[in-house]
Amino acid sequence: MAQNIKLKIAGNEYPMVAPTPEMEEAMRLAADEINRKYYSYDSKYPDKSTLDKLIIVTLNETVNRIACQKRMQQLGEEAKELQDDLDAYLANLK
Numbered sequence: 722m723a724q725n726i727k728l729k730i731a732g733n734e735y736p737m738v739a740p741t742p743e744m745e746e747a748m749r750l751a752a753d754e755i756n757r758k759y760y761s762y763d764s765k766y767p768d769k770s771t772l773d774k775l776i777i778v779t780l781n782e783t784v785n786r787i788a789c790q791k792r793m794q795q796l797g798e799e800a801k802e803l804q805d806d807l808d809a810y811l812a813n814l815k
Contacts (some may be wrong), residue, residue, distance in 0.1 A: 728752040731759045731771050758782075
């Protein structure tokens with residue numbers, strides 16, 4: 722059941738709809754992580770605007786997501802190769 726929630730990010734409140742309790746938890750964790758990174762940049766770059774700091778957070782998170790996707794693809798390929806090797810080995814035992 723969807724739930725209306727409010728997330729506070731960089732000092733601003735945003736009304737959101739969480740379709741499931743699991744999604745609500747994920748949204749709250751994401752907001753906490755965004756805030757943690759935002760306030761880290763806030764202390765490093767006090768002269769930058771809120772938008773600039775949020776753009777840096779977004780860029781870093783997107784780069785990390787792309788790197789994780791590439792790594793997951795590599796691991797999937799390695800797992801397939803290992804499965805193929807195992808299948809070939811087991812076929813030779815017969």
